[in-house]
Structure formats: structure tokens, C-alpha cells
Amino acid sequence: MEQKKIASNKILWIFAIGQLGWSLLSGIINNWLVFYYQPSGEELAKGQVEFLPDFKFFGVLTIIGMIAAAGRIFDAITDPLVAGRSDSFRHRLGRRIPFRRAAAIPFGLVTVLLFISPFAPGSKGNAVVLFGFALLFYLCMTCYCTPYNALIPELGRTQNARINLSTFISTTFFVGSAFAYLVPNIAGFFMTKLGYAGSFRITVAILAVIAVICMLIPAFAIRENDYADTTPVTTPAFRSLLTTFRNRQFIVFIISDIFYWLALTMFQTGLSYYITVLMGLDSTWSFPLFAIMTVMSLAFYPLVNIFAKKLGKKKLICFAYLFFALTFLITGFAGFVPIPGIAYGIIVAVFAALPMAILGILPQAVVADISEADKYETSENRSGMFFAAVTFAMKIGQSAAMLIFTSLATIGSDALKGTAEYGIGYRITAFAAAGLSIIGGIIFFLYRESDILARIRTGQKGAAQHETETD
Secondary structure: OOOOOOOOHHHHHHHHHHHHHHHHHHHHHHHHHHHHHOOOHHHHHOOOOOOOOOOEEOOOEEHHHHHHHHHHHHHHHHHHHHHHHHHOOOOOOOOOHHHHHHHHHHHHHHHHHOOOOOOOOOOHHHHHHHHHHHHHHHHHHHHHHHHHHHOHHHHOOOHHHHHHHHHHHHHHHHHHHHHHOOHHHHHHHHHHHHHHHHHHHHHHHHHHHHHHHHHHHHHHHOOHHHHOOOOOOOOOHHHHHHHHOOOHHHHHHHHHHHHHHHHHHHHHHHHHHHHHHHOOOOHHHHHHHHHHHHHHHHHHHHHHHHHHHHHOHHHHHHHHHHHHHHHHHHHHOOOOOOOOHHHHHHHHHHHHHHHHHHHHHHHHHHHHHHHHHHHHHHOOOOHHHHHHHHHHHHHHHHHHHHHHHHHHOOOOOOOOOOOOOOOHHHHHHHHHHHHHHHHHHHHHOOOOHHHHHHHHHHHHHHHHHHHHHHO
């Protein structure tokens, strides 16, 4: 096997810029799509209109919730197909780069189109158009993100490099997410001339251009053949997927990850509502509060990096799940104690910083560990399929969270402002997120990190011995 270069920190940082791009687009959709199409009374008063029909399936499931969930379910189905195609792909540029170059621009374009409603407010046509663009959005996301994530174990081939790379991409993920929270702030500059919907659309278009540039930088600046094993996998996609799910430790991780994404997506989707309804603040406070959380979270990154190498990843991740649950509980009680809304916002931002740092860095390193251990056991590098399975778990969690949130949020929606029932649905979503986070932490406690690391050490020794004998 040809000896590959060890990626320097400079290369790892260039690679991480791609995460900034796709996390910006993902953040726009996660944070603002439901907020845009299912506006609260506060946003309707500002001039937003209801573009979708006011209809609920079975009396509880909203149209935007169904569309968002359907898009993620479709995406979950395409994940193994794209991963299998990427793992077996033959190209002079490698197995992953061609996908990322082809998907970046369509990914950005369809993000903008998601906020375009060509028919009159309340028309069923808007729902049909939104559904079609939602499917395209998640397909483009899969075509970029699955090959992107598959390169993580290739570029981070040692434990230290893997944790460093996870730290770098988590940093750019936070930066991208922070930019996504700027949507109402930037839209405010265009509100007078373009109105509520127009200002949202031009803002999303500006951010999408920035995101596409970021996604293309590593796709053109890094030579995959220099660092990664580009030998195509011959196992068919779904057989490879089944093999992936036979890994017991990976199953433990996946189940806990589904609960993590359930909790996090409910919280992210509800954050704008928590800020405007429960805390009584304007939506423009979303960015300052997220900036506080981001700065504090980044300050924890060096400590997470150090302690993960000393204590292992498992202990820190279990702690993060439980601390996240505490944060969600505090959010659910926002407004109960008569203190200023901004005080609640700051408390939530501060408490969320540490678990966001831990869960932003370490889970991807855990998957890279499992993928590498599996490579030594099966003699096939199926990192694309492992990360596709992780993405699959994320989409399943997000899909369910969208359905649960948009349904629970309608509870007490007719209550008058100032009454005890006002915003009760949003409080329930925060409490539900806390419970889901606790369950995820309990499940991850079953992960046997020591076994995985032992398999990696054994495999590395065997590979080194084989190379010595060959020489």
C-alpha cells in the first residue's frame, strides 16, 4: 500500500473551512425554516404572512413539520446510497472530492429557494414547492457532507490528530452556526425596502454565497490522493451498510446519537421561540446570545482537547448529555421567575457552552475510532458508510424532532399573552428535550471505549509488522 502523507494542522484547518460552509446552510434551515413558515404572533405583527395553509394532519401535525420531517427521512434513505457510491467511486481526484465539488453550488442555491413561495399566502402550491425544494436540499446536503465526513479518519490518522481535527471542525461548525443566527439581524437592514419575506430571502442568499465559497475551498485546496486511501470498496452499498450495523459498539453510539439529535433539534428549532415568547425578547437577540455561548464554548475547547486525551471521550460525553439536560430544563422554566428575559438568555447561553464544546468535538472522533477499528477487522475502509450511518441517525432524530416540536408547539397557541397558558407548548418542548438528552446519556454509558482503542492498537501493530516484513 502506498505510504500517505500525514496531514499538518494547516491542512486540517483548510479542511475545517468546509464545515463552516455546510453548517451555515444547515443552521439557516434548522433555526429559521419553521420560524419563517410557522410564525408566532410577534412575527405576524412585524409583517410576516402565513405562506402555508393552516391545516393539521390528524389534528396535531402541521404542514411545515411534515415537510421538514419528510425531507430528512428522504435524506436518511439517500445517505447509504451516496456513501456506498463514494466508497466505491473511481476518479483521478479520489473518492470524496468529486462529490463535494459537484454538490456545493446546488446546495447553496436550493437553500435560498426554500424561502421562495411563488403562490399567494395560504396556497397549497406553496406547500408543494416547499416539499420539492426540501427534498433537493437534503439530497445536496448528503452529497456534500457524507464524502466530507468520510475523510475525517483519513486526515486524522492518530488519536491526537483525530481529536485536533474534531476540535477544528467543531470550531468552524460553531462559526457557521453563529452566522446562521444573524439572519434576523441582517434582514433588519432590508426590512423597510423589501418587507419581512423579502428581507429574509436576500439575507439567506448572501449567507448562501459565503457558505458555497467555504465549501469549495477545501474541495480545491486539498489533494485527497496525498492523504487518503482511495482504493474503492467492492462490497455493494446495502451489504456494506448491514456490515456496519453489525458492529455492536457502533449500534450503541448510533442509538444514543439519535436521542442527542432529537433533543438538540427540538432545542435549536425552539430557540427563536424561547427567546421571543418565553423570554420576551426580540428575535435579533438570537445572535448575541449564541455569540456568548460560542465564545464561552470555544474557551472550553482547549480543556476538552486536553481532558479527552487524558480521561477518554466516553466520560466527557456522558457528562455533556446530563449537563445539556439541565440547560433544557432551565429554558423550560424561562419566565416563571420574575427576572429580566435577557438574564434567562444569558444563563442558558452560559450553561449550554460546555456541553456544546464536548459534543461538538468528541462524537466525530468516536466514530473515527470505531471506523478505524473496523478497518483492521474487516480489511475494508468503509469510513464513508460509517459516517453515512451517523448522518442517517442525525436525520432520523431531526425528522422526529420536527414532528414532535411543531405538534407540541401548538398546545396553548390560542392563549393570550400574559396568561399562565401562554407559550406552554414551547415549555413542553424544552422539558421533552431534557428527558431525551438524559436517555441519550444513559445509552452512551454502555459504549466500551477501551475495547475499541485496544483493537486499534492491535491493528496498528499488525500493520506496522506487515510493512516491516514487506520491506
